[in-house]
Amino acid sequence: MKKKILSVLMCAAMAVSLMACGGSSDKTSNSGAATSEGGAAESSELKIGLVTDVGGVNDQSFNQSAWKGLQDAEKDFGVTVNYLESKTDSDYNANIESFIDEDYDLIICVGYMLADATRTAAEANPDVKFAIIDDATNADLDNVTCLTFKAEQSSYLVGYVAGLTTQKNNVGIVLGMASETMHGFGYGYVAGVLDANPDCKVQQINANTFSDSAVGKTSANTMITNGADIIFQAAGATGIGVIEACNEAGDGIYAIGVDQDQAYLAPDSVLTSAMKSVDVSVYDTVENLVNGTLEGGNVVYDLASNGVNIAPTQDLLTDDVIAAVEDVKAKIISGEIQVPATQADFEAKYGDVYELD
Missing domain, CATH: 3.40.50.2300 (Response regulator)
Incomplete structure (x- = not known):
């Protein structure tokens, strides 16, 4: 034809890079964060880390949008935020482990290229919450929130x-x-x-x-x-x-x-x-963490929801x-x-x- x-x-x-999509929700543990009487975590006690793909946090695209969402959440909820840039795909595991070692409550991984590293870390650390953008393959894990887009x-x-x-x-x-x-x-x-x-x-x-x-x-x-x-x-x-x-x-x-x-x-x-409202998905995830309502699973953002x-x-x-x-x-x-x-x-x-x- x-x-x-x-x-x-x-x-x-070049070394293999990233981008990606993700999904909805299931229940997770609170990863040791201080909580109020209503069960929501005290935001001042929460630490959230962002692991970028190889594009870097200033890629004027995907990673930068995720970091903006996290910065917006920092202003509104008083949480502590930080990011680690991945120069190559071999940095994914090490960057995630750095946040785990520093007792971060939520680790957000930017892109489907981090799917394997996220699964490895989440399975080994069931009391730590994770989120991953543009990947739904980890939606079966109770402590991983997948953020996907149509x-x-x-x-x-x-x-x-x-x-x-x-x-x-x-x-x-x-x-x-x-x-x-x-x-x-x-x-x-x-x-x-x-x-x-x-x-x-x-x-x-x-x-x-x-x-x-x-x-x-x-x-x-x-x-x-x-x-x-x-x-x-x-x-x-x-x-x-x-x-x-x-x-x-x-x-x-x-x-x-x-x-x-x-x-x-x-x-x-x-x-x-x-x-693609990556910033909104990150902000929503942090808000749910603060409110004690963050669950594992796949959260889908589409045109109807302005995602x-x-x-x-x-x-x-x-x-x-x-x-x-x-x-x-x-x-x-x-x-x-x-x-x-x-x-x-x-x-x-x-x-x-x-x-x-």
């Missing part, structure tokens, strides 16, 4: 924008890693593009890193050379290079941000962003496009539009037009 999608595989000689829904929205806005019928997506979680971004984005513009071509590049902006920039420049005028990046710090390339290209070339509203990075070039959305900055979008997005948003929430999150669901509607790397 003739492909509508140009799929390009890019390998970067990222395919926000990706669909920005894909719809791209399909309606492109002047060349040629758009792109740069993923940080080839994985089931990351391809959820891809399925949603391509579905949105094709629903808005069935004649549009979509280029895909897997950068194979979340921490190399140079690889992101090269990926975007390759797509621009091949005719793309709008490029969505779901690649953490690597995606910053995508935005730089689009900004430097100018002349009707646009980037689409991810996780946060990234318009501030290039106001004339970032068309919109696929929002995912399109960015509020829409200066570069026409009124017609904004109206069209609001219409499909309502249809997703009502269930009229079912956004594919897996290969089987995608191919059932669109066929074999999205080739995975």
Whole structure:
């Protein structure tokens, strides 16, 4: 079958990185924190640690959003917060252990790449509470709260924008890693593009890193050379290079941000962003800890709960496009539009037009 999608595989000689999604709730122990008469922990006694992925706490994306949520919780609840950055994936276990050794009450791990390290630590330390973003595989553990997002829904929205806005019928997506979680971004984005513009071509590049902006920039420049005028990046710090390339290209070339509203990075070039409320999920988790209601399991954030959305900055979008997005948003929430999150669901509607790397 003739492909509508140009799929390009890019390998970067880098250590494997991260990003990810997670889920709902089950009961956990109080990890020794002081409690009030009502059973809620005294917030001044609580210590919460954040372990980043290799993108670092200032990645202007996923990790930074998680840290913002923790800082907001510090201000509102009086808890003590700290973070440890993972330079490589070999740091995950050591960083988690550092917080355990210092008697932290809750350890928040940012991204599915920390799933194995989280499980190992949680099983060995059942009296310590853990949370992990973008991973639901640990939802069976009573002391792990998984925080997951329907990222395919926000990706669909920005894909719809791209399909309606492109002047060349040629758009792109740069993923940080080839994985089931990351391809959820891809399925949603391509579905949105094709629903808005069935004649549009979509280029895909897997950068194979979340921490190399140079690889992101090269990926975007390759797509621009091949005719793309709008490029969505779901690649953490690597995606910053995508935005730089689009900004430097100018002349009707646009980037689409991810996780946060990234318009501030290039106001004339970032068309919109696929929002994921990582900061809200972290804040909610700390609030539940303080209130003594934090449970294990999978907590899902979706469009209906405003856990995912399109960015509020829409200066570069026409009124017609904004109206069209609001219409499909309502249809997703009502269930009229079912956004594919897996290969089987995608191919059932669109066929074999999205080739995975």
